[in-house]
Amino acid sequence: VAVPSLVVYMNKVDMVDDPELLDLVELEMRELLSSYQFPGDDLPIIRGSALAALEGREPEQGHDTIMALMAAVDDYIPQPERAKDRPFLMPIEDVFTISGRGTVVTGRVERGVIKVG
Structure with a gap:
């Protein structure tokens, strides 16, 4: 199945305390996507917590990231x-x-x- 476009949501960021680790995971995801012929450097990757969004806590990691995800889907x-x-x-x-x-x-x-009618 051909997938012409892709937006990535990096979930469970509320479980990681080290921002450098999140940067490393994002870098590895971009490299992996590039190895599959996706534009890894240009793809939108949104970091957040779906559980935080569902529970209505930590809007900067929850609700706001879901809104950013939907905006990226609309744009990309x-x-x-x-x-x-x-x-x-x-x-x-x-x-x-x-x-x-x-x-x-x-x-x-x-x-x-x-x-x-």
Whole structure:
């Protein structure tokens, strides 16, 4: 599977007291990504703690880093192009039976658009 763009979230930084160790880990990640033909020096790497964000503590390591992650995704990951002028195609990925509602199918729209009515 080709992955054209990548944003990295370095999690659990709240468990490390030495900032130099975090710098070393980031450097090694960049080297590893470069060895797989990614632009390791240019990729955004966001440091934070997902648990701190979930628990609402230490916003500089939690909530703020999640917001920075989403901003990096918005800035760095291009919008996928979908052929809106072709017939609608949505492969079915799963089917659920929900009591009181009926059968619900889920999938991802590959091309085209649908409209109400």
